[in-house]
Every structure is written in structure tokens, then in C-alpha cells.
Amino acid sequence: MSYLLFKDASGDSWVRTNMKHKMNGNQMLALTGLRGRLLKAHWLTTSGDIAEESLQWEGPGFPSLSRFLPEAAWDEREIHDLFGYVPDGHPELRPLVRTPRWPKTFFPLQDDADSHPHWRDVEPDNPSRIVEGDGVTVMKVGPTHAGIIESGHFVFSIMGENILHLDAHLFQNHRGMEKVLETRLLGQVPALVSRICGADSVSHQFNFVSAVEQLAGRRAPEAVQWDRILLLESERILSHLNDLAQIPAGVGFQVANQRGLAMKEKWQRGLAAIFGHRFLFDTLDFDREILCDKDGLRTLVRSLEQSWSQWRRLVDHHRGFHDRMQGVGVVRQSDAERLGAAGVAARASGLGFDARTLMPLYQGIEVEPARADGGDVEARFQIRLQEVESSVRILKIALDQVSVTSSNSFWQPPCDLSGDVVSYSESPHGLNAHMIRFEDGRIQRYHVRSGAFRNWPVLALAVAGNAVADFPLINKSFELCYSCSDR
Amino acid sequence: MRQFMRSLQLRHVDAGSCNACEQELSALLSKEYDIQQYGIDFVASPRHADALLVTGPVTDTMKTALAKVWEAVPRPRRLVAIGDCAAGCGVCQDAYASHGGVASSLESPDLIIRGCPPTPEHILNQLRRLQWKDGNPNI
Structure with missing residues (x-):
């Protein structure tokens, strides 16, 4: 563990070390x-190790990373809002989570924070x-929106039909989940992390379980691991089916x-019967015995494969649909990397x-990352197509494995568990990490x-230059969860 | 003919949900549930709505917007809490930025549909009860 005591105005080493990780492709x-004025940055190295950098300082401010690492800009704004720590030199330090209704001295993640603050009577x-x-x-x-979607406030600057700039004011759904989790006993956590986000629930559950196991030095029996793969991939398929069905809706391809929705519904009913x-929700545990109906799965x-091949033919052969997606909402590779x-x-x-x-969990399976390079709505659609198919392949492998392995173990974490740990997984919406103390x-x-x-x-950048009318389509092609980021 | 008088137009507001309730509400529009065949539909403005469906524990940031939408629904109107969070018994009930459900932040709902999330089938059955319950002297 490296504590870099920051007393001068430069904070160079903190910035340099983190920059180095980025340049190494971590x-x-x-x-x-x-x-206690402490920051930790965790990096996943290209070889799969987790590197930790820490910074502790005196005084109100810490050296901001954002000018050098733009992807840290939101993290630092959030830390500023929730702890009151000031990132010195942040290029855009304005509230992210906080609203004018928050009492000036209310910093929810500090020790002395009010559990029920007196909100100010102003607009948020x-x-x-x-x-x-x-x-x-x-x-x-x-x-509030005209359809059935999560809440977010978007401020577009437009000229004619074109979007010049999008300022996304999210965190309308900020509940304070991280605080709710504090002081909880281990047994109370799974029900909460299951409900951080309806679309990435298994990934969050996995992260918690895997964090506890890492800290306790336990390796789950093979059968339990295969079971976890079944859950993670079932969730990926569910989420991708939803997102794939929504994209055609964005261009009126009813x-x-x-x-697509019918395939999703059928999949969901199956999952409900099996899991x-x-x-x-509440499906992944330390020793969830392989009780699920393997034959049912x-x-x-x-049955998914059958309806999938028909659905693929339908979307593959519709030229107008692809015309509509190509070149819309482009994210350049350099921007994706930078952000x-x-x-x-x-x-x-x-x-x-x-x-x-x-992920150590997937060591026994060859996972080839899906590839596309257009950076547009079409590319994001194609990636999901590839990933549904690879998830089906992984499910079949895992199903063959679970039938030959079995586990009768029963494991509960030690009740005096202490320490810091970081866990991660690939959720349907990307790399998902939990840092737990x-x-x-x-x-x-x-x-x-x-x-x-x-x-x-990245989405805010992708819509600039596009027609306002294409925002719903671009938005659907990302299909980002609000609750996952708002928490 | 009398059945056609009982249409129910719904406006939905997410006040801090995890997106599971939203997905189940969206499923009602798929051909499996086809909510429109019962004369129930989702509308784009509260001005067109008979009832307001609320999901989530009502976060502080959404509280004002929710109150404005509710104010904009013409009378007679109905308030429906969808899911455990909105019903006031969800997992983030006591979170600092949560107002603990619809009843404690707005007013008592006319209908509470429990579940985490409630299944589309359950939501549909409960909404149909609302459709028949009261409010229309011609029934």
C-alpha cells in the first residue's frame, strides 16, 4: 500500500502514477x-491484477486528476458533492449529485452527516x-418523460435541427444507496445490492459475493462457479434482448x-420458472446449491435460439433499418478511450x-470480445447481436459442466471480516466495480x-452534431441505466 | 357499449426506481399483455391522464417534479403506487435522499401494487380493478 502524503501544491506523484496506469492500457x-481525507484509485491491469494507489492529504483540497484523466471528472465531482473534498484544478467543478435543496453543510458520506437532512425549500x-x-x-x-423510462433532465443547445451541446443532469434518482449499505451486516447486503439496478442486478450481486470471498481467502467450489456463470450470462441475454428490441422502436420498426419484446418476455418467464x-434478484449467493432446473434452462x-434466428433474419435483411442506424451517434475510438x-x-x-x-471466473471458457469499429448506433447494435450469440454459447458450455460437477458445500463468511477489497465483473452495461471496506x-x-x-x-459527446430527433435512437443504442449511476 | 366508457389513461413518473418496475410497465405494451385491449394506455402528458403511476421511493430531487405532475392531472384523478419502493416498504426506504414512498411524500395512493417488482400480470389485474372500482357513475 503506498500512501503519498500530499503537502505541497503539486501532488505530482498522485497524478503521475495514475496517468501511468492509463498509458499502460489499464x-x-x-x-x-x-x-479521513483519503482517496483510493483501483486499476485493473492488462494481466488481470488489481493495482491500488492511495492519496491522503491535509487541508481541504486534493490534486485533481481530471485534466489529465478526463474519465475521472465525474468521480471527482461526486466525491466533492458527497464528502466535500475539493479537487484542486478540476476543469469543471460544479454539482453532479448535489442540488440546491441540499443543506450547505450536508455531506452524506462524512461521519457526522444527518441521516435525514432538512432539505431547503427551493427548486432542485x-x-x-x-x-x-x-x-x-x-x-x-x-x-419526467413522455414514456415509461427512468428520470433524467437533459438540456440541449440546438441550432435548427442539430444538437450543439447536451448537458445531462442525471442523479434525479439518487437515493443514497452507498450510505444505506454502510453499517449493514453481511447478511443484509445481498438484498440491497440486488436492487441497485434492475438491469445489472446479477453483476452487482456477483461483485459483493466475490469481494467477500476474496477477503476471506475462499475459492468457491467449481459447481458454484458454473452456476454463477449461468446467472451472469442469463442476465446479459435478458438485458441485451431488451436493448435490441428498443433500438428498432427508435426508428419506428415496430x-x-x-x-424482440416477445423474445425477452419468453426468456424472462423462463428465468422466473428456473431461478x-x-x-x-436475490439469486446469487455464496453457496447457492445447483438447485435450478438444468433441463428447463x-x-x-x-427455444430462444429458434426465435432468435428468425428475428435476426428480420433485422439483418431490412436495409432501411441499417441505413437509419449507420453514421448516427458516432463515438470515435480516441474519445471512447479518453473518457x-x-x-x-x-x-x-x-x-x-x-x-x-x-475474470478468474471465466478462466475455463474462451471469451472473445465482440468487435465493431463504426462507433455508431449500428455498431452498438451489432455488438449486442454478437454478444447474445456468444452468451448462448457460454450458457451451453456451462450447462454441460454443471451436470458433471456437484457441490455439497456450505460456506458462510467469517463474522469478523475486516479490510478493503475491490471486485469487478462485466455487466451487460460494461465494467462494473465495487470497492468495499x-x-x-x-x-x-x-x-x-x-x-x-x-x-x-460518452453519450453526451455522441449526440453533439446529430439531429434532435435522433436523440432517442442514440440514447437507446447506449441504453444506459440511470439507477446504476444515480444510486 | 357501457364497457367502452371505462377507459383509463395513465401517466408514469419514475421517482427513484431501479428500472425493474419500468421494464414491467413497458412489458404491458407488448403483445403478451396488450394492455390497450382493455382500454388502458399510457399517455405522454399528465393533462391527458386519469391516473398517475409512481415508481420508486420518491427521491428528494424528484419530489418537486412529481408534485407538479400530480397537480397537472385533471380531476377526478387516481394515484397509484407501483412496487415496494413507492408503496413505502422497499429496501431504500430509509436512505437519506428518499422520502419513503408516495404516501409520505405526496398523498395516500388510491391503489398500491406491491412487489419487487410486481409482475406485469399482477399490475394489469390491479389496474383493471381500478378501472371498475369507482369514479364512473354510469357503471
Whole structure:
């Protein structure tokens, strides 16, 4: 562990060390604020190790990374909002989570924070960043929307039909999940992490379980590991089916939308019958014995394959549909890299990173990251097509394995678990990391960094230059969860 | 003919949900549930709505927007809490930025549909009860 005591104004070594990780091609897992003026940055190296850098300082401010590592910009704004630590030299230090309703001295993740603050009686809107000039119109959308979607407030600066700039005001759904997790006993955590996000629930559950096991020095029996792969891949298919069905809706291709939704519904009903929940909440545990109906899952996969091939023919052969997606919402590879894009969005821009290639869980399976390089809506659509098919392949491998392995173990974590640990997985929406500090079997700090959090700034960049009418389509092609980033 | 008088137009507001309730509400529009065949549909403006569906524990940031939307629904109107969070018994009930459900932040809902999340089938059945329950003297 390297503590770099920051007393001068430069803080050079903190910036330099983190820059070095980025230049070496490592993935930032999380930048976490902790009580006592402490920051930790965790990086996933190209060989699959986790490197930790820490910074402790005196005085109000710490050296900001954002000018050198733009992907840290949101993390530092969040740390500023929730702890009151000031990132010195941050290029855009304005509220991210905080609203004018928050009491001035309320920093929820500090020790002495009020559990129920006295909210100020004002509007919650923060000032927006807009473009000014002749012919520029500002269009505000949200936080409530005309359809059934999560809440977010978008401020577009537009000229004619084209978007000049999008200022996304998210965190409308900020509940304070990280704080809710603090002081909890281990047994209370799974139900909470299951519900951080409805679309990436298994990935969050896996991260918690894997963090506890890492810290306790336990390796789950092989059968249990195969079971976890079944859950993770089932969730990926569910989430991708949803997103793939939504993209055609964005261009009025209703047949593909409805048939896609039908496939999703069938898959979901199958999962409910097999694992007991339509979104796989509360399914992944330390020793979830392989109770699920393997034959049922095999039948479900076969039936998906049948409807999938029909649906693929429908979307593959519709030229107009592809015309509509190509060249829309382009993210250049350099931007994806600079902003630390994750998951589908990164792979669609030619960054061939998929955390499954490094996760110890997937060691027995060859995972080839999906590839596309257009960076547009089409590329993100194609990545998901490839990934559904590879997930089906992985499910079949895992199903063959679970039938030859079995586990009768029963394991519970030690009740005095203490220490810091970082875990990660590839959620349907990209690299998802949890940094957890345990103290005597209780959570002392729980930080969640999801793929969606990384990708929101990428989406804002992708829409600039496009027609306003294409925003829903571009948005659907990213299909970022709000709850994963708002927490 | 009398059945056609019982249409129900819904406006949805997410006030801090995890997106599972939203996905189940969206599923109602798929051909498997086809909510429109019962005269129920989702509308784009509260001005067109008979009922407001709320998901989530009502976060502080969404509280004001939710109140404005509710104010904009013409009378007579119905308030529906969808899912455990909105019902006031979800996992983030006591979070600092949560107001603990619809009842404690807005007013008592006319209908509470429990579940985490409630299944589309359950939501549909409960909404149909609302459709028949009251409010229309012609029934």
C-alpha cells in the first residue's frame, strides 16, 4: 500500500502514477473517496491484477486528476458533492449529485452527516451549461418523460435541427444507496445490492459475493462457479434482448420491436420458472446449491435460439433499418478511450476490452470480445447481436459442466471480516466495480462504479452534431441505466 | 357499449426506481399483455391522464417534479403506487435522499401494487380493478 502524503501544491506523484496506469492500457475500476481525507484509485491491469494507489492529504483540497484523466471528472465531482473534498484544478467543478435543496453543510458520506437532512425549500435544478448565440435555442427535456423510462433532465443547445451541446443532469434518482449499505451486516447486503439496478442486478450481486470471498481467502467450489456463470450470462441475454428490441422502436420498426419484446418476455418467464425471479434478484449467493432446473434452462436456450434466428433474419435483411442506424451517434475510438468508455459502447468504437477475459471466473471458457469499429448506433447494435450469440454459447458450455460437477458445500463468511477489497465483473452495461471496506463484519464504506456511470459523458459527446430527433435512437443504442449511476 | 366508457389513461413518473418496475410497465405494451385491449394506455402528458403511476421511493430531487405532475392531472384523478419502493416498504426506504414512498411524500395512493417488482400480470389485474372500482357513475 503506498500512501503519498500530499503537502505541497503539486501532488505530482498522485497524478503521475495514475496517468501511468492509463498509458499502460489499464482500466480504471474505481476512484473512491473515504472518510479521513483519503482517496483510493483501483486499476485493473492488462494481466488481470488489481493495482491500488492511495492519496491522503491535509487541508481541504486534493490534486485533481481530471485534466489529465478526463474519465475521472465525474468521480471527482461526486466525491466533492458527497464528502466535500475539493479537487484542486478540476476543469469543471460544479454539482453532479448535489442540488440546491441540499443543506450547505450536508455531506452524506462524512461521519457526522444527518441521516435525514432538512432539505431547503427551493427548486432542485442546478444551473445548466448551454451554448449562447444567434439562432441557438435551448431545449429542456425531463426530468419526467413522455414514456415509461427512468428520470433524467437533459438540456440541449440546438441550432435548427442539430444538437450543439447536451448537458445531462442525471442523479434525479439518487437515493443514497452507498450510505444505506454502510453499517449493514453481511447478511443484509445481498438484498440491497440486488436492487441497485434492475438491469445489472446479477453483476452487482456477483461483485459483493466475490469481494467477500476474496477477503476471506475462499475459492468457491467449481459447481458454484458454473452456476454463477449461468446467472451472469442469463442476465446479459435478458438485458441485451431488451436493448435490441428498443433500438428498432427508435426508428419506428415496430415488427422488430414487438418480436424482440416477445423474445425477452419468453426468456424472462423462463428465468422466473428456473431461478425464481424475472430479473434474477436475490439469486446469487455464496453457496447457492445447483438447485435450478438444468433441463428447463436447456429447453429455454433451445427455444430462444429458434426465435432468435428468425428475428435476426428480420433485422439483418431490412436495409432501411441499417441505413437509419449507420453514421448516427458516432463515438470515435480516441474519445471512447479518453473518457474511459465501458462495455458495448467501448467495444463498438473498436476498443476490444471485455472484463470476462480477465475474470478468474471465466478462466475455463474462451471469451472473445465482440468487435465493431463504426462507433455508431449500428455498431452498438451489432455488438449486442454478437454478444447474445456468444452468451448462448457460454450458457451451453456451462450447462454441460454443471451436470458433471456437484457441490455439497456450505460456506458462510467469517463474522469478523475486516479490510478493503475491490471486485469487478462485466455487466451487460460494461465494467462494473465495487470497492468495499469491511470492519468487524459490517460495511464501513461501499462504493459502486458501474459501466453506465462511465458512459454517460460518452453519450453526451455522441449526440453533439446529430439531429434532435435522433436523440432517442442514440440514447437507446447506449441504453444506459440511470439507477446504476444515480444510486 | 357501457364497457367502452371505462377507459383509463395513465401517466408514469419514475421517482427513484431501479428500472425493474419500468421494464414491467413497458412489458404491458407488448403483445403478451396488450394492455390497450382493455382500454388502458399510457399517455405522454399528465393533462391527458386519469391516473398517475409512481415508481420508486420518491427521491428528494424528484419530489418537486412529481408534485407538479400530480397537480397537472385533471380531476377526478387516481394515484397509484407501483412496487415496494413507492408503496413505502422497499429496501431504500430509509436512505437519506428518499422520502419513503408516495404516501409520505405526496398523498395516500388510491391503489398500491406491491412487489419487487410486481409482475406485469399482477399490475394489469390491479389496474383493471381500478378501472371498475369507482369514479364512473354510469357503471
